[in-house]
Amino acid sequence: MILNLQHIDQQRIAAIDSNGATLKYAEITQLSQHITYLVPQRALCFLLVENNIGGIAWTMGMLSSRQLVPLILNVKTEEALLQQLLDTYQPTYICAPASFQKEGILVDQQFGYQLTKVSEGICPLHEELSHLLPTSGSTGSPKLVRHKYDNIEAAGLNISTFFELKETDRPLMVLPLYYTMGLSMVFSHLRVGATILITGLSMTDPNFWKFLKEQRATSFTGVPYSFQILNLMRFFRMDLPHLELLTQGGGKMPTDLNIKFAEYCRDNGKRWIATYGQSECTARMAYLPAKWALDKVGSIGIAVPNGELSLIDTDGNPITTPHTEGEMCYCGKNVTMGYARQQSDLALGDERNGFIRTGDLAYFDEDGCYYIVGRMGRFLKLFGMRVGLDECEQIVQTDCGIECACVGTDEKMIVYITNADKQNEVKDTLVQKTHIVATSFQIRVINEIPKNEAGKKLYSKLSIN
């Protein structure tokens, strides 16, 4: 079994959801064996999940069976995007909550999800390929990240080690299962036999707070905006004696808010651990140990156990002196195999061999703690979700028929256009297509989009503030 799940006491509860349903470790084992029995040959399956025990059961069942390779998606994925993914990758199966309409032969039905055979075709899948995740949840890119079984083992081991996870932990999971960090929470906690408290409830829903308190959550993991909500909900005045660990990932947290949470944890005997990661590396790659949470606020800290961070200069040479900026690289077993852009890519092997250039510009201090100063890649992380700038430019080009230049920070995307009449249309289009809150987009009108002689946009000439 994956993550050595067979060594966990099978009668233990693996997950409880906010609908009141529970999942035993034994049920994951049984579902995994059942899939092996149902599915004669390794095949691709689109797994459309909600944050409930069925989502965890089917995800872990498929991974453990090694027979179904899931592309894990939000059940609410926009229809046009889902269709594009279906056309591109042509899965043999779809597994989704019973309420989700689909045509095909019903193969199995458990935990509120239906496994349906939708095609007779079987595409070649590399033997190491474990699962797929979209690179961007919002802009509709069909580019996927190819994970292997070893990535799951490595993420489970590394993350449970540095968070010091244990069997008695009851982590509250609000991050979506189809999001790399949510999935890594599942891997790392199941590995130690913990009980995941999973919910799809909004943090502004009274039932969310009821669930957290009644189930005595011992840890909470969120992206920066999750902590903004906690702050607004007067989290600091709540009495939560069981909550022992707060962890953050998914982009840089505003400094004042980071300090507020770090101070609260220090004063209340809790741990505050900020982390850094990417989908390309099965989530977590670095963490700031709790002892440095305040002294080094804003730092992403050091590499996770069994991983290694380094910097290279523009010529590709290693940087060994502190406070020198360069591109951050990562080496470890959680580095994924590569991307898929079309069905035939699913047969590809490991293209990275445990090493990746992150596309983030960083430096390290005397203690070896890393600080991110910018990004070389063309994407932002708005609300913890990666948003491709080039994809957004493409959306504006296609839907509004004008050229634009997208730049920005993890707080706001700035879209430069030259036609003042199109300001509202561009904003509406981006909001509609990405489902990201309108306040995240600022449309600015300029006379001309700066370009070099070859016609390439000069983003460095556009202000990001």
Added chain:
Amino acid sequence: MTNLEKYNAIFTEVFGATADQLGDNFSKETVSEWDSVHQLNIISLLEETFDLMLDPEDIMACTNYNAGKEILTKNGIEL
């Protein structure tokens, strides 16, 4: 700007909604984008625009256009 105009402007800012879309039917149930991020943004803008500090109960209750108005009234803002 009147308080109502300021209030409507918040929804325009958060959802890109036009004034004629706003009304009884503008809620978490009918607007697909309305999630906790959007709700948080509405709350932040209400607090900023009307110089308020809202309670968790108000934040949780702010799930439609009319509820937001009631929250303002409760906090002494006349619309």
